[in-house]
Amino acid sequence: MSDDHRSAARCRADVDLAALDRNVRLIRAALPARMAYISVVKADAYGHGLPQIAARLMHAGVDLFAVANLAEAAALLETGAGWPVLVLGPLLPGEDRRAVERGVAVTVSSADEATRLNAAARALGKTVSVHLKIDTGMGRAGVWHEEAAGLWATIAAAPCLRLAGVCTHFASPDDDAAFTTEQRRRFLAALALCPGLDATKLLVHADNSAGLETMANGGPFNAVRVGLLQFGVLPRPGSLLAAARTEPVLSFHTRIGLVKKLPAGATVSYGRTHTLRRDSTVAVLTAGYGDGVPRAASNRASVLVRGQRCPVLGRVTMDQTVVDVSDVPGVAVNDEAVLIGRQGEEVISLTEFSAWAGTIPWETLCSLTKRVPRFYRASLGV
Ligand SMILES: *Cc1c(COP(=O)(O)O)cnc(C)c1O
Secondary structure: OOHHHHHHOOEEEEEEHHHHHHHHHHHHHHOOOOOEEEEEOHHHHHOOOHHHHHHHHHHHOOOEEEEOOHHHHHHHHHHOOOOOEEEOOOOOHHHHHHHHHHOOEEEEOOHHHHHHHHHHHHHHOOOEEEEEEEEOOOOOOOEEHHHHHHHHHHHHHOOOEEEEEEEOOOOOOOOOHHHHHHHHHHHHHHHHOOOOOOHHHOEEEOOOOHHHHHOOOOOOOOEEEEOHHHHOOOOOOOOHHHHHOOOOOEEEEEEEEEEEEEOOOOEEOHHHOEEOOOOEEEEEEOOOOOOOOOHHHOOOOEEEEOOEEEEEOOOOOOOOEEEEOOOOOOOOOOOEEEEEEEEOOEEEOHHHHHHHOOOOHHHHHHHOOOOOOEEEEOOOOO
16 A cells, blocks of 8 residues: 555554564574574464565565464465465364365374375375474373374374474463473473484474574474564563564554543543543544554553653543643644554554553454554665
């Protein structure tokens, strides 16, 4: 969409594709040379927009894409036919055939899944690549690590399955290094119990963005699954990964639709949860939870107007949010308000914004709605 559209949008997200490039380069440089880069682009590339992000990542030279489900895999292949893609989540029975037809790799967590997939591949006269997923303590997808050898035997005996990888997923990589170490140990122990499994011929992966913090050099690991960090958001503030100096790719903006004065004692918004302590100038923003401003951030968030932090007053509503601009001279209708991002010297990070709503950056990105147009720039350069 054009700059005209952008400046007219009452609410928008700017996506800086040049920052994405730089982030991928920095992450790559921080990884051991032999590591394959599996780019995780589920949930519409973390809300950034799958086609644009995937196209850029294809140029940036990632090795493989990972998505949550088959619909996302299909969308990815529309952007880049023939790109290798791994489906992370379980397939439903009706999806096996389509997965084989599309030629995507699939994670397998149970003998039932392996058998179904093998039958679908046989019926089509094809083979399908699978990654054996081992549950080392996440308690979600994967075969329990003590039972991995049984699933390996099922896969090895299935003529139409080709084992391409083995993987696990960490439960608390950002705040429990000891358990992460234990998960790595269980994973290696499980592999050691799979007779004839040659890890050197497979993609062996465990680390997500936060896992990179504790990534062990050495061992059979030769691939990482990077999601959030690509978008310049650290899984934990102040983490070691900060040294990689990635930059935020997305910023979130809205406009002021109305400026007015209200007297001390007036209350603001639904439920009357905020009472003005002084005569105030308030600004009504043209964004609300219908756009992705979390209602949980009512009375807690701030936005940037004319380079200053302005607190949200009262409840965030579906389409509008009220902020206090009493201390900001010259505020006018149509001024831009930054919800996430930089304005002048001030910055509101995605992490800070998410904390106001009692949530995590991943969820905030998934909560930006369809009503928010994404504008892509090679570089914002501001
Ligand atoms: C989402 C996901 C990732 C990426 O996680 P980030 O924390 O965003 O890097 C990696 N692996 C699996 C299995 C996932 O579901």
